[in-house]
Amino acid sequence: MRDVAIIGAGMIPFGRRDEDTLMEMLAYASLKALDDAGLGDKSVDAVYLANMGGGMLQHQSAIASSLVDRLSLLPAAADTVENGPASGASAIKNGLLAVASGYYDTVLVVGGEKMREVTGWRATDFVATMTHPQAEYPYGITLPGMAGMFTRLYMEKHGVTREHLLAVSLKNQEMGTLNPYAHVEMALDREGVFDSPHAVVNNPVSADPLHLYDLCPVSDGAAAIVICPLEMAKKLSKPPVLIAGFGQATDTHTLQERDDPTDLKAVTLAAKQALEMAKLKPSDISVAELHDAFTILEIAESEHVGFFKKGEGGKAAAAGKTRLGGQIPINLSGGLKARGHPVGATGVAQVVDIVWQLRHELPKTRQVKNAQTGLTVNFGGFGNNVLSFVLKRVEP
């Protein structure tokens, strides 16, 4: 197997992009990554495109075939990868394996989603189609609803409090104000969403015990990377970012069939595989992008990947250990909470943000000083399909 590196990364601002079609967003992000890689007019061998809802929301299928045509990448191989909100990381994994095996040399991976062109009702229903079609979906359960049940159990078992959740929310929204690609560029005021009587109106319960600002927004957006063998990447001018490790694991479809519903086994396994492949420990990681679709997930994942012991993640967030300059800075992009969560794009966007960190390209307000390693967790369903990557800076 060959070592594989990321040589190009690109993203378009997330948010409500009424002016763009899904295909336009995918094309813009792809061109940014191809240009960043310095490919010029050269093509790629293959394209892996992550998207969850094109069929349901845009009534469009075979999206990868359409993109290679639009970008004049013909006759590159092209596949669309659908794995719920973990589609992005799944597409990267497919590209990684294809290059590592020696079959392809240069691969474009792009993820995108356009969720804001339907009503909130429809978008919520679209995401809820991930739930079990007989045992869960008919009851009206939503992903925030699952997170609500999980949060209450996690609070009872591991002592997480609303103060801890608030710490994640405040941090990530603050980081969103510093990220020009973020959907939500609005800092929160503790009093306005927590302490004052107005908080009931400003930050109502959304999926008890989670409140509005514990949830990520519904977003449009796209992100892309270009990968190739490390040996080829070393000849380029920018520092290549090695995909040093990856892991993927699954868990039961329904939460009710897990022996302990607070145990995110797939997160633990995926991160463990990624870290072992990279020959690193959690304490070796400089910066992480975790899948905080709900504030509780940033805390729970920070414990399950091994940054903190169970029961310590919430306290660590409240103590500032996950901020820039802290023990392990998490979601300096603003995370899903502020950068946004166009489901097919998220897993790729996480990797793009880590690439920028490892190339030391971000402004001081978001850049981890001398970052050498990064970890991502892309969480599909409610933890029933999880991928993790460990990335490493390589000096050119």
Place this chain on the structure above:
Amino acid sequence: MKKEIAITAYKCRKCGKIHYPYHDRCLECKGREFEQIKPEGDVTLLAYTAIFNLPWGFDQRYLILGVAEFENHVKAMGQIKVDSVDQLKAGMKMKPSWEPVRVQYGEDVYGLKFEPME
């Protein structure tokens, strides 16, 4: 008229593990033969939430949902008939029923509902 709870759970004939919903192979021992069983006995509430942003198909302000376990270890999701989650506590005993849980294409869709015993 009270309707029978139309849920079928599956007990692995090899190791006895109870499954709901159906799996083609046992999650514990990979066995492929199952005895069909009905949820029976006292029901205990395990987890719950109230959601205020409902999916398409629900024309109401909020929904209270939970997961409960029957005495014979069948665990299932259902809607909960209370006005507020303040009336709920994990571990409390619930009364199950089989009632309309949503309307699709003009037809009632039946499913589990729970309400506190007291």
